[in-house]
Amino acid sequence: MPVVVSCRCGQRFAASEQLLGQQVPCPACGNVLSIGAGLGGSQGVVVTCGCGRAFSAPESLRGRRARCPACGGAIQVPGQDSVPVDPFSMGMSGLDGPLGPTTLPLPTREPEIPWDTLKLIGGVGAILLVLVIATISILNAMRPQPEVAEAKPAVPTVAPPKAADSPSSSKPSSSSSGLPSAPPPAPPPAPAESPTETPVVPITSEKLPPVAVGKLPTGVQDWYSRPGEKLTGIRRVNATDPPLAQFSWLTGLLPFLGHQKIYEQFDFQVSLEEKRNIQVGATLIPEFLNPLDDHQRWRGYPFDGISLTHFVGISGVEDARNVVAAKLPRSDPRAGVFGYDEVARPDDITDGKSQTIMVAGAGELTNPWVFGGGATIRGVREPIFDKTSGFGTKGIAGGGTVVVMADGSVRQISANVDPRVFKAMCTIHGAESVDLERDSKPFDLQSLREAKK
Numbered sequence: 001m002p003v004v005v006s007c008r009c010g011q012r013f014a015a016s017e018q019l020l021g022q023q024v025p026c027p028a029c030g031n032v033l034s035i036g037a038g039l040g041g042s043q044g045v046v047v048t049c050g051c052g053r054a055f056s057a058p059e060s061l062r063g064r065r066a067r068c069p070a071c072g073g074a075i076q077v078p079g080q081d082s083v084p085v086d087p088f089s090m091g092m093s094g095l096d097g098p099l100g101p102t103t104l105p106l107p108t109r110e111p112e113i114p115w116d117t118l119k120l121i122g123g124v125g126a127i128l129l130v131l132v133i134a135t136i137s138i139l140n141a142m143r144p145q146p147e148v149a150e151a152k153p154a155v156p157t158v159a160p161p162k163a164a165d166s167p168s169s170s171k172p173s174s175s176s177s178g179l180p181s182a183p184p185p186a187p188p189p190a191p192a193e194s195p196t197e198t199p200v201v202p203i204t205s206e207k208l209p210p211v212a213v214g215k216l217p218t219g220v221q222d223w224y225s226r227p228g229e230k231l232t233g234i235r236r237v238n239a240t241d242p243p244l245a246q247f248s249w250l251t252g253l254l255p256f257l258g259h260q261k262i263y264e265q266f267d268f269q270v271s272l273e274e275k276r277n278i279q280v281g282a283t284l285i286p287e288f289l290n291p292l293d294d295h296q297r298w299r300g301y302p303f304d305g306i307s308l309t310h311f312v313g314i315s316g317v318e319d320a321r322n323v324v325a326a327k328l329p330r331s332d333p334r335a336g337v338f339g340y341d342e343v344a345r346p347d348d349i350t351d352g353k354s355q356t357i358m359v360a361g362a363g364e365l366t367n368p369w370v371f372g373g374g375a376t377i378r379g380v381r382e383p384i385f386d387k388t389s390g391f392g393t394k395g396i397a398g399g400g401t402v403v404v405m406a407d408g409s410v411r412q413i414s415a416n417v418d419p420r421v422f423k424a425m426c427t428i429h430g431a432e433s434v435d436l437e438r439d440s441k442p443f444d445l446q447s448l449r450e451a452k453k
């Protein structure tokens with residue numbers, strides 16, 4: 001049985017029984033230690049704890065469990081086979097010495113909380129949590145809510161006018177017909193809307209004039225034939241926005257169709273997505289609509305209720321996948337009348353105005369008339385009269401489309417026309433010759449209105 005030795009430096013060690021009666025140096029400080037010196041007298045049981053401390057337990061605790069005076073951990077007192085030692089001669093603390101017999105009490109089990117009590121505590125806690133949540137919800141409901149701005153339709157933002165689009169370039173003048181021969185200047189930026197502002201009221205289908213459709217060719221000619229002014233296919237507000245997010249050429253056509261008041265409701269100094277501009281775009285313009293086509297407003301997200309156009313400007317021929325005719329210079333052999341930033345003047349049409357298509361029926365692919373880009377300007381691709389993406393005018397006999405030529409005449413082109421002939425009619429200087437009498441026939445646009453009666 002090892003003998004526990006205590007040194008004056010405070011360190012304690014377990015020495016082998018073979019060293020009893022000998023003197024050895026302390027491994028910590030080097031002082032001479034007498035192993036087993038004074039052994040006898042009061043006998044005890046040597047107990048070591050996992051914390052590194054050693055103690056002498058009284059014989060009464062032999063074979064029992066006690067508690068370490070240093071760390072409080074439970075220790076097992078050796079049984080009858082242990083070697084008795086004199087704890088005081090070895091400088092060890094006695095378990096029944098001055099600290100009293102309770103210094104190393106037998107371990108006791110911690111009291112446990114009854115299961116019923118735990119359930120009661122949990123139930124009370126859950127009730128309190130529900131009450132707190134309900135109170136917070138009621139307080140939030142009673143709190144005044146901030147005003148929420150009305151959501152705007154998901155329309156692309158739009159950009160600062162270029163020099164060609166400036167208000168000073170659009171001065172109105174009167175003609176003998178009583179219609180202005182040029183669009184009026186753009187109105188100044190609209191002040192912030194107030195709750196008392198008069199809302200824009202779109203024209204409804206019930207108010208369409210009975211002979212409105214027939215005005216389109218005349219209005220286009222009045223707009224197109226103005227001398228000395230550069231015309232553009234889109235009216236830019238923000239140069240970084242795509243063409244679709246700009247004002248269309250049809251907005252500038254409004255004064256020439258008798259819709260001066262509607263034109264004046266636009267604010268061309270701000271984005272097309274502004275609430276007031278979108279409201280104006282919801283106005284039905286009868287000249288832009290085919291009365292035989294009941295699809296006159298956009299249905300569903302993102303432009304629900306906005307008014308459409310059944311006619312688009314022709315930008316030329318798109319003979320490759322990535323070609324956008326409206327972006328070509330008007331000097332390109334594939335170019336038509338309409339470009340995004342330039343509209344070819346009558347003198348630029350070397351193929352002849354009577355043989356060049358300026359406006360055509362949009363077919364099934366109808367879009368809002370207020371939007372620029374591909375919504376109101378289109379290039380020709382094959383198949384030309386595709387049911388879903390090609391040109392066409394609903395309700396005409398034999399299919400095909402109604403077109404407005406650059407000289408203001410209106411013709412009907414059959415869906416059976418040679419695609420090469422139709423493409424030739426869509427360019428302004430492709431040097432092609434077209435037999436109009438063979439490939440098309442005159443058409444009275446007003447007959448669309450009469451056919452509905």
